[in-house]
Structure formats: structure tokens, C-alpha cells
Amino acid sequence: MEENQNLKKAAKRKRRKPKNKQKIIETQIIETESIEMDKKQEKSKEQVLAERQAKKTAKKQVQKKSDDVKEEIKVEQAPVAAQVIQKKPESPVKTPVPVKKAEQVQSSQVESAKETEKSRDQVKAEREAKKLAKQAGKTKTVDSPKPAPKQPEQNQKPAIIKQNSDIELSAKMESLHISESELAAQTETKAKPVSKAERRAIQEAQRAAKAKQQQDKIDKQAAAVKKTSSPTESKAKDVKQDQKTQKSPTSTISQKSSALHKVRLFKHLYTEKCDLKIKANSRFHPAIVRLGAQYANDTIVGSNSRCYAFLNAMKILIIDFICPSEKVFSRALETEIQVAVEFLQKCRPHAVSMTNALKYIKVLVSQENSNESDEDKKQRIIDKIDTYAHEQIETAAKSISLKVREKIAEDDVILTYGCSSLIKRSLVEAWKDGDKKFSVVVVDSRPDHEGQEMLKSLTMEGISCTYVLINAISFIMPKVTKVLLGAHALLANGYVMSRVGTAQISMIANSYNVPVLVCCETHKFSERVQTDSFVYNEIGDPNALVKNKNSKGVFEHLKDWESIPHLTPLNLRYDITPPELVTVVVTEVALLPCTSVQVILRVKPSELI
Amino acid sequence: MVSGNIYFTAKLAELIHDVKVGKIVGSYSISQAMLNFLLNIINESKWTTADELMTIVRESGKIVENALPTEAILANVARRLLKIIREEYDELNMPEQNKQQDDSQAASLQKLVTQNSENTPSKSDYSQLHIDLRENLINHLQEIENELHLSHDNLAQQASQHVHSAELILTLGYSKSVEKFLKSVPKERKFEVVIAECAPACRGHMLANSLAHSKIDSTVIPDSAIYAYMSRVNKVIIGTHSVLANGGLRAASGAFTVALAAKHFSVPVIVLVPMFKMSPVFLFNYEQEAFNLVGSTQSVLPYNTKVSRQVKAYSPAFDYVPPRLITLFISSTNGFTPDYVYRLLSEMYHPDDYNMK
Known part of the structure; x- marks a missing residue:
């Protein structure tokens, strides 16, 4: 520990030294600039052109200076200024274009009042801040409260920051737009002793700016010119608003409260709810947006x-995809798919089945045959997707259904949980087959009550059913002869990932010596390994727990949970069942022990393509 | 009744009815009501000898046991009273000089080991007349009432011995003992509670709400997430409806899952039992029909749904938890293991009264 601290201290010291040096340099340059501006207020056109030159020299100076020792700086202050000033008139007027721009700049500047100027400064400052945020997360928090919006005195601070940072970069343009009064104010503030925090902010801005300076040089120049035109005002407003929200204490409170209702163990699983209204207007394919909404609202589950649904949406996406002429088909399509998939992920994390399907589609897309036309390529991919859907889901289900039928004996009492489409199908087909009579126990759980769906389908066929909630499982288990469960995924280490509660049922079945059969198609097998239900899981809507789906009401004691800081409902979606609690896994390939998942995983990809 | 007192029979019927329809809820209130009823009998019934009184009490005990087979607490209170009557009678009956000798004998370990059914002191017939008996009994019962009254508080006082800081405790449904217990953990020990809501009544919400108001971090999970959560839980602390003679529990439905999951992950299961919940009754796992109570299924599968006509639905109230899944009981005075239950029972009730028939 001590060593560590020492190291940290040393590092801090190292960091501090160059900072101080730089700071002095920067302030110095600000002064030179202000002098320069005082003198050359009218010669705007020439200045514009001169800037580029000046900027370069300034930059050189800075670099030079930073290498030099501190003491030199004060002495050299005057010469530097002189140099800059000298350089400017030297540069000849070459092209009319920049001049024009400069004029525009000026005119727009005249039109917009002082406030807009300031806000423009803020825009710049904001941009700076953003960059800083990129560089070091902390910098932003130090920086952002700085540009206070309205009072003129405070307004100078962002100006300072901007000036400092931009000086060596490009934005000499700014100097044109800064009115005299402002300039005066600026010099005033400089005379004042700057507070520690301010100084630090300035330093940080400088440091960040310097690190970025080379890459951003060109960008900035262009941006600076563009910015002066009409959008400035609206942007400035936005920025102002941004700053306000950043500053307001309510935002910090809301952050705090959002952290409050998160269970410590699951903090990593909470996701920001994607705003579909905004996304709907974006450039995503409508089929994808619709699918996203359906995922997010749990209209499509299982x-x-x-x-x-994913495969269908992908098909539509591919059919409607038009490759830009300058791009390679496979690359362009791949990025298109990737963007869509990322959107879907935001709506709800992918199911393992979807991840596998996506992997397959990606392989298809990347298999390029240059002789084919784009239309042929599309057709080929779509055909393959159809085959995948048919073989991996449809045919596999049929095969599993047959295997389950073999395992059902006369007078069996089969317990199942929730509503797995595969189990539903298997039971209904086994019943329709007609040679065996069995009954089914449907176990259900709050908050989703998916079992009622299962119950509907089974009773429709005339299967005699019993219905209990999951906590009554030990009451019903002695009567059960087999447990049949669906799965969300089978993990490479043999664990079964499934609807939350599955593990519990397997455990109790195990304690009553009832065999547990898990049905799972091989397209749900995952490379992932996992040993608990915490690392990778999904958190459903906590408000679902508050609602009483059966009585269509709410639970009194839970309904105000959002206003009670220490109360958190948690709605987990999945859990992990260890292989020792599962007797057998029924796949379309064979009846396997859980531990054979890895074998299938290794053999499978070669078969698929 | 032997005394032929219709008044008391009516009173008892009223008590049974109140418990049945849920007017009196919670073990504590039920036992309190029964105790008041018995006090009434002692005070106002026409009895002369201990034997007569015992017959009346036993009769009442039999009636409540038959009427409410799942509410063992009522009969337990009657048993307790029988034991007290015996004690008081013996004390009064014993010659003064014998008293001390007997006391020293009772405490002897040697006696404890060698004692068997043959050399136990001969049964007295309880037919002798003692004028002091009524008063002594009433005094003694006052003590019992106090004990009952303080049972939750006494339990809660031990909280600091069982909960350390940064603990993650799982509990199920609502139990007054658990609520008081968790609330009396010293405030500087920050711990979290996970509450399985215990559907369909979801009384767990009540506990969560109450704990959250006392600034204890409470997480409500559906009953299906018990297993998923258990791997991170440090301790399971639950209440129970009653403790059976073998050390097993008759607890809220879902308790078996909790206890089994805890066993699976080697998490200690602590059960809070106020003394009056100990019952000298044996029941077994496979006797669900005799042991359980099946509630209305309206909240499980609403009657107005189409499927409800063709489907059998159950809403059992209790779970049997075998003693092997329980790590520790905490009573009003101390902790003990399931193996020790028989001994406590024999101290609390007279073996002759285990069976009221």
C-alpha cells in the first residue's frame, strides 16, 4: 500500500510540473493575443489569413517553450508577442474565399447580439469540454460548471477557457468576433487573481487541447468557419440548456435516486430504457424498429x-438493402446489420438463439462470391436464412417432440413450468397421438403467469391439468412422475439457462427423485460458460411485481416503492440450473447428459455452413 | 363439558370461529385469546379439585384440536396450563420438609440419566382439595402471559448475536418475529434483506415495506428467484407457523424451497420460534392432506377465467420442512438445534398431555 501511494504521489508530481509550465505559457499567449487584437481590430480581412500563419508559429512557440525552463518565459514574453504580431501582416492575401467567409462571420456577428457571441463561445467551450470528457472522464465535471450562462462576469470564464485552448489550435477567428467591451472585461479578469478551481479547469482544458491539437487542427478550422453561420444560435441555445441541466442540483438528485433502487448484486445488469419514440424517427429500417418495440414491450417472448421474429426482420432488412455503389456489398450489409442489431440489443438484450442466428447470418454475408450480382447475393442469403429457420427451429422441434413422446409413459403425471413453446408442442402432439393417457401439472410464477397460456393450450386439447404456483411445488411434487422443462439456452459447461424458477423446480424434483428432462434445440447451445445467475442475466420491469395480474390490481405495500428509498423490487428473468439437477437433455440430435453440450458445440458449426 | 357449562362451550365455539374466519390472526393473538379463555375457566368455572379443572381444560383442548387441526397453538396453550396445574398441585401436596430434598434431586444429572418410566414418581390422582390452588394458578398464568407478551422482544434481543454487518439475509413472507428481529439489529451494522414475496398473498411485501421504512435495504423477489439468489445469501432467517415434535416445521408455503435451496448452497437456516409455537405433534412429509390447509384459489387462478373450469388448482398454505434442513432454532431464551426439540417439549408439557384424547 505504502509503495503504491508513493508511486501515485510521484506520478502526481510529474504531472503537475508540466502543467504549471504550460499554464504560464498559455496565459502569456492570451496576453499577446489580446494585445494583438487591441491593435488590429480593424484589419479583419488580413487577420483572417494571417491567422493560419500565426497559429503555426504560436504552436511552434508553445512547443519550444514547454521544452524550456520556467524562468525564461517571463523574459521572453514580449518577444513572443512581437513575433506573432510581426508574422501577421507578412502573410499575403491569397484567395478570396476565406475573406468572404470572414465577412460572413462579421456580418452574422453584427446581427447577433452580445449574448449570441457569448453563447458561441460557450459552444466552443462545450466542444472543448466534450473532448476533455473523451480524454479524461473527470475533466468534464470540473469543466462543465464553469461556463455559467447569464451574468457577464461569469461569462468571461468560458471565454478564457476557449481562448486558451484554441489559441494554438486554429480559432484565431474568434478574435474577430470578440467585441471590445468583452475584451476589456477579459483583460480585467486576467488582472484579477484566478481561483484555484478556475486555474485547474483552464489547465486541464489546455492539456486536453494540446494532446488533441494535431488531429483536430484541420477539423477545427473548418468547424470554426461553419459555426459562424445561422445554426449558431440554435446550437448555442442547446448548449445553454445542456449547461443548465448539468448545473442544476436536480440532475444529481435524480442520479442518486436512480442508483438507489438498484440491487447491489445486479448493478451491472441495469440498462437504460431505450426511448423508442426517438429511435422510431431515426434511420433504422421500420421492420427493425417494430421488432425492437415488440422486444421491449415483451410482445414477443420466448x-x-x-x-x-429476428430472422424475419433480418430478411426484410436484407431484401430492402441497397448497396451504395462505392462500397463492397458484404461490408456494407454487415455494417447495416450490425447497426440494426445494436439497436435491438438496446431494446432488450439478445437471446442466445438470436446471437447464434446472427452469427450464422454474418458468416453468410461474409461468404462473398464476386461473380454474383447483389440481387443474387441477397437471394442466396435469404434462402439460407429460410433453411436455418426451418431446420434449426421447425424440424428440430418436430424431432424433439417425437423423442419426448417416446419418454412419456401411460398414466404419467408430467410437471412443466411456465410456457415453453417446445414443451407445449410436445405435450399436445403426444396427446393427439392418443396411445397414452397422461396428466399435466402446470407450475406458474408471478409476475408473468405464463403458465396460464400453457394451460389454455393444453385444456383446449382435453389434457387434464393441475395448476399451482411455484411455492406450492413441494405440495404437488410427490404426485409427479416426470418433470419436463424448456430452456433459454444450454451453456458450454452444461448449465441450463432458463426462465427464473427452473432451477428451483429441478432442485425439488431432484429431492423427490423425480427425473428432470430439459428440452432444448441445438441452436440454443451457447459457447458461454457460467456458474451463477448473477454475471449474465436480464432484469425485467420491477413494476411487474407490483401488479397483481390475477385481480388486475396492485399490491398495496409495494405500490409506492419508488418513493421509499430502501425498497427495491427485483424481477429477474433467468436462472442457471447446474447439470447435476438435470437428468437428461432432449435435443433433436439425441438424448444427452448436460455435459455433452460441448461436444455438440464443437461439431456443429461445420455442419451448419 | 363435564361441568356442563354451556357458557364456556359457547365461548370456545366463538373463539374457534374467530380463528377460522380470520378475525384473530397471527400466532401471538391466537395464543393470547386462548389464554384468556382458560383464565376465564379458572376464575369462573365451578371446579373444586385439580382433577376437575384438568378435565375441563383437557376437554377444551380436545375440542380446539379437532376443530382446528392446523392451529396447534391453541392446544399448546391448553397443554401448558395442564402442566402448570400439575406443578402447582404437586407443590401444594408436597410436605414442607420433602420439598428441598426433591428440588436437589430434580437437578441431579444422575437422576436424569437413570430415570425411566418405572421409577418416575408415582402419579398423583389430583383429587385432593387445595384452597390455594386457584390463586396460585392465576399468579402462575400471569407469568405465562408476560412470557407470551415478551416472547417477540426476547427473541429480538438476540439479533445482535446472529446478524453481522454487510450480511445478505433471505426471508420468506411475513413473520412478526422476523420483522422485530431484523429491526433490532444494531443500526451501525448495515445489512441487506431479500424477501421472497410468498405468492399468492404476497405478505412479503408487507415485511419489505416495514423494513424499508426502518432504513433497512430490502429487495423483494418473486418466489421463483429464491434459488437464483441463494448462492449469494449469507443466512436464511424465517419464521414458522409451528414447530413439530421431530424438529420439523409447518411453515408458510415456499419454506421448503427456501430451506432446500439453502441446504444446496450450504447457507445456514435460522428459524425464529417463540416458545408457544412448539407442538408435541408428529407429522410427515407425505401426509400433505392431513397436514396442509388448502386455501381459495381465486388469487392463483381467477374463477372467471375460461380455463378455471377444467383445471384443478391448489393453493396450499403450508410447507413441511424436515428437521435436516434446519440449522438452528432461536427461541425466546436461547438457540437450540432440531435434535433438542423433544427435550424442550418434555419440559414445557407433561408427556401425558401430548395426546389430549
Whole structure:
């Protein structure tokens, strides 16, 4: 520990030294600039052109200076200024274009009042801040409260920051737009002793700016010119608003409270709810947006139907995809798909079945045959996707259904949980087959009550059913002869990832010596390994727990949870069942022990393509 | 009743009815009501000898046991009273000089080991007349009432011995003992509570709400997430409806899952039992029908749904938890293991009263 601290201290010291040096240099340059501006207020046209030259020299100076020792700086102050000033008139007027721009700049400047200027400064400052945020997360928090919006005195601070940072970069343009009064104010503030925090902010801005200076040089110049035109005002407003919200204490409070209702163990799983209204207007394909909404609202649930819907949306996306002429088809399509997939991920994390399907599609897209036309390529991919859907989901389900039928004996009492499409199908088909009579226990759980859906389908076929909630499982388990469960995914280490509660049922079945059969198509097998339900899981809407789906009401004691700081409902979606609690996994390939997942995973990809 | 007192029979019927329809809820209130009823009998019933009184009490005990087979607490209170009557009678009956000798004997370990059914002191017939008996009994019962009254507080006082800081405790449903227990953990020990809501009544919400108001971090999970959560839980602390003679529990439905999951992850299961919840009754896992109570399924599968006509639905109230899944009981005075339950029972009730018939 001590060593560590020492190291940190040393590092700090190292960092501090160059900072101080730089700071002095920067302030010095500000002064030179202000002098320069005082003198050359009228010669705007020439100045514009001179700037580039001046900027270069300034930059050189800075670099030089930073190498030099501190003491030199004060002495050299005057010469530097002189140099800059000298350089300016030297540069000849070459092209009319920049001049024009400069004029525009000026005119727009005249039109807009002082405030706009300031806000323009703020825009710049904001941009600076953003860059800083990129460089070091902390910098932003130090920086952002600085540019206070309205009072003129405070307004100078952002100006200072901007000036400092921009000086060596490009934005000599600014100097044109800064009115005299402002300039005066600026010099005033400089005379005043600057507070520690301010200084630090300035330093940080400088440091960040310097690190970026080379890459951004060109960008900035262009941006600076563009910015002066009409959008400035609106942007400035935005920025102002941004700053206000950043500053306001309410935002910090809301942040705090959002942290409050998160369970410590699951903090990594909470995701920001994607605002679909905004996304709907964006450039995503409508099919993707619709699918995203369906995922987010849980209209499409169950890994099979989610996978189906995903494949269909991908098909539509590919059909409607038009490759830009200058791009390679496969690359362009791949990025298109990637963007869509990222959007879907935001709506709801992908199911394993979807991830596998996506992997397959990506392989298809990347297999390029240059002789084919784009239309042929599309057709080929779509055909393959259709085959995938048919083989991996449809045919696999049929095969599993057959295998399950073999395992059902006369007078069996089969317990199942929730509503797995695969189990539903298997049971209904086994019943329709007609040679065996069995009954089903449907176990259900709050908050989703998916089992009621299962119950509907089974009773429709005339299967005799019993219905209990999951906490009554030990009451019903002695009567059960087999447990049949669906799965969300099978992990490479043999663990079964499924609807939360599955593990519990397997555990109790195990304690009553009832065999547990898990049905899972191989397209849901995952490379992922996991040993607990915490690392990778999904958190559903906590408000679902508050609602009483059966009585259509709410639970009194939970309904105000958002206003009670220490109360947190948690709605987990999945859990992990260890292989020792599962007797057998029924796949379309064979009846396997859980531990054979890895074998299938290794063999499978070569078969698929 | 032997005394032929219709008044008391009516009173008892009223008590049974109140418990049945849920007018009196919670073990504490039920036992309190029964105790008041018995006090009434002692005070106002026409009895002369201990034997007569015991017959009346036993009769009442039998009636409540038959009427409310799942509410063992009522009969437990009657058993307790029988034991007290015996004690008081013996004390009065014993010649003064014998008293001290007997006391020293009772405490002897040697006696404890060698004692068997043959050399136990001969049964007295309790037919002798003692004028002081009524008063002594009432005094003694006052003590019992106090004990009952303080049972939750006494339990809660031990909280600091069982909860350390930064602990993650899982509990199920709502239990007054658990609520008081968790609330009396010293404030400087920050711990979190996970509450399985215990559907369909979801009384767990009540506990969560109450704990959250006392600034204890409470997380409500559906009953399906018990297993998923258990791997990170440090301790399971639950209440129970009653403790059976073998050390097993008759607890809220879902308790078996909790206890089994805890066993699976080697998490200690602590059960809070105020003394009056100990019952000298044996029941077994496979006797669900005799042991359980099946509630209305309206909240499980609403009657107005189409499927409800063709489907059998159950809403059992209790779970049997075998003693092997329980790590520790905490009573009003101290902690003990399931193996020790039989001993406590024999101290609390007279073996002759285990069976009221």
C-alpha cells in the first residue's frame, strides 16, 4: 500500500510540473493575443489569413517553450508577442474565399447580439469540454460548471477557457468576433487573481487541447468557419440548456435516486430504457424498429419466437438493402446489420438463439462470391436464412417432440413450468397421438403467469391439468412422475439457462427423485460458460411485481416503492440450473447428459455452413 | 363439558370461529385469546379439585384440536396450563420438609440419566382439595402471559448475536418475529434483506415495506428467484407457523424451497420460534392432506377465467420442512438445534398431555 501511494504521489508530481509550465505559457499567449487584437481590430480581412500563419508559429512557440525552463518565459514574453504580431501582416492575401467567409462571420456577428457571441463561445467551450470528457472522464465535471450562462462576469470564464485552448489550435477567428467591451472585461479578469478551481479547469482544458491539437487542427478550422453561420444560435441555445441541466442540483438528485433502487448484486445488469419514440424517427429500417418495440414491450417472448421474429426482420432488412455503389456489398450489409442489431440489443438484450442466428447470418454475408450480382447475393442469403429457420427451429422441434413422446409413459403425471413453446408442442402432439393417457401439472410464477397460456393450450386439447404456483411445488411434487422443462439456452459447461424458477423446480424434483428432462434445440447451445445467475442475466420491469395480474390490481405495500428509498423490487428473468439437477437433455440430435453440450458445440458449426 | 357449562362451550365455539374466519390472526393473538379463555375457566368455572379443572381444560383442548387441526397453538396453550396445574398441585401436596430434598434431586444429572418410566414418581390422582390452588394458578398464568407478551422482544434481543454487518439475509413472507428481529439489529451494522414475496398473498411485501421504512435495504423477489439468489445469501432467517415434535416445521408455503435451496448452497437456516409455537405433534412429509390447509384459489387462478373450469388448482398454505434442513432454532431464551426439540417439549408439557384424547 505504502509503495503504491508513493508511486501515485510521484506520478502526481510529474504531472503537475508540466502543467504549471504550460499554464504560464498559455496565459502569456492570451496576453499577446489580446494585445494583438487591441491593435488590429480593424484589419479583419488580413487577420483572417494571417491567422493560419500565426497559429503555426504560436504552436511552434508553445512547443519550444514547454521544452524550456520556467524562468525564461517571463523574459521572453514580449518577444513572443512581437513575433506573432510581426508574422501577421507578412502573410499575403491569397484567395478570396476565406475573406468572404470572414465577412460572413462579421456580418452574422453584427446581427447577433452580445449574448449570441457569448453563447458561441460557450459552444466552443462545450466542444472543448466534450473532448476533455473523451480524454479524461473527470475533466468534464470540473469543466462543465464553469461556463455559467447569464451574468457577464461569469461569462468571461468560458471565454478564457476557449481562448486558451484554441489559441494554438486554429480559432484565431474568434478574435474577430470578440467585441471590445468583452475584451476589456477579459483583460480585467486576467488582472484579477484566478481561483484555484478556475486555474485547474483552464489547465486541464489546455492539456486536453494540446494532446488533441494535431488531429483536430484541420477539423477545427473548418468547424470554426461553419459555426459562424445561422445554426449558431440554435446550437448555442442547446448548449445553454445542456449547461443548465448539468448545473442544476436536480440532475444529481435524480442520479442518486436512480442508483438507489438498484440491487447491489445486479448493478451491472441495469440498462437504460431505450426511448423508442426517438429511435422510431431515426434511420433504422421500420421492420427493425417494430421488432425492437415488440422486444421491449415483451410482445414477443420466448427464445424461439424471438429468434423467428429476428430472422424475419433480418430478411426484410436484407431484401430492402441497397448497396451504395462505392462500397463492397458484404461490408456494407454487415455494417447495416450490425447497426440494426445494436439497436435491438438496446431494446432488450439478445437471446442466445438470436446471437447464434446472427452469427450464422454474418458468416453468410461474409461468404462473398464476386461473380454474383447483389440481387443474387441477397437471394442466396435469404434462402439460407429460410433453411436455418426451418431446420434449426421447425424440424428440430418436430424431432424433439417425437423423442419426448417416446419418454412419456401411460398414466404419467408430467410437471412443466411456465410456457415453453417446445414443451407445449410436445405435450399436445403426444396427446393427439392418443396411445397414452397422461396428466399435466402446470407450475406458474408471478409476475408473468405464463403458465396460464400453457394451460389454455393444453385444456383446449382435453389434457387434464393441475395448476399451482411455484411455492406450492413441494405440495404437488410427490404426485409427479416426470418433470419436463424448456430452456433459454444450454451453456458450454452444461448449465441450463432458463426462465427464473427452473432451477428451483429441478432442485425439488431432484429431492423427490423425480427425473428432470430439459428440452432444448441445438441452436440454443451457447459457447458461454457460467456458474451463477448473477454475471449474465436480464432484469425485467420491477413494476411487474407490483401488479397483481390475477385481480388486475396492485399490491398495496409495494405500490409506492419508488418513493421509499430502501425498497427495491427485483424481477429477474433467468436462472442457471447446474447439470447435476438435470437428468437428461432432449435435443433433436439425441438424448444427452448436460455435459455433452460441448461436444455438440464443437461439431456443429461445420455442419451448419 | 363435564361441568356442563354451556357458557364456556359457547365461548370456545366463538373463539374457534374467530380463528377460522380470520378475525384473530397471527400466532401471538391466537395464543393470547386462548389464554384468556382458560383464565376465564379458572376464575369462573365451578371446579373444586385439580382433577376437575384438568378435565375441563383437557376437554377444551380436545375440542380446539379437532376443530382446528392446523392451529396447534391453541392446544399448546391448553397443554401448558395442564402442566402448570400439575406443578402447582404437586407443590401444594408436597410436605414442607420433602420439598428441598426433591428440588436437589430434580437437578441431579444422575437422576436424569437413570430415570425411566418405572421409577418416575408415582402419579398423583389430583383429587385432593387445595384452597390455594386457584390463586396460585392465576399468579402462575400471569407469568405465562408476560412470557407470551415478551416472547417477540426476547427473541429480538438476540439479533445482535446472529446478524453481522454487510450480511445478505433471505426471508420468506411475513413473520412478526422476523420483522422485530431484523429491526433490532444494531443500526451501525448495515445489512441487506431479500424477501421472497410468498405468492399468492404476497405478505412479503408487507415485511419489505416495514423494513424499508426502518432504513433497512430490502429487495423483494418473486418466489421463483429464491434459488437464483441463494448462492449469494449469507443466512436464511424465517419464521414458522409451528414447530413439530421431530424438529420439523409447518411453515408458510415456499419454506421448503427456501430451506432446500439453502441446504444446496450450504447457507445456514435460522428459524425464529417463540416458545408457544412448539407442538408435541408428529407429522410427515407425505401426509400433505392431513397436514396442509388448502386455501381459495381465486388469487392463483381467477374463477372467471375460461380455463378455471377444467383445471384443478391448489393453493396450499403450508410447507413441511424436515428437521435436516434446519440449522438452528432461536427461541425466546436461547438457540437450540432440531435434535433438542423433544427435550424442550418434555419440559414445557407433561408427556401425558401430548395426546389430549
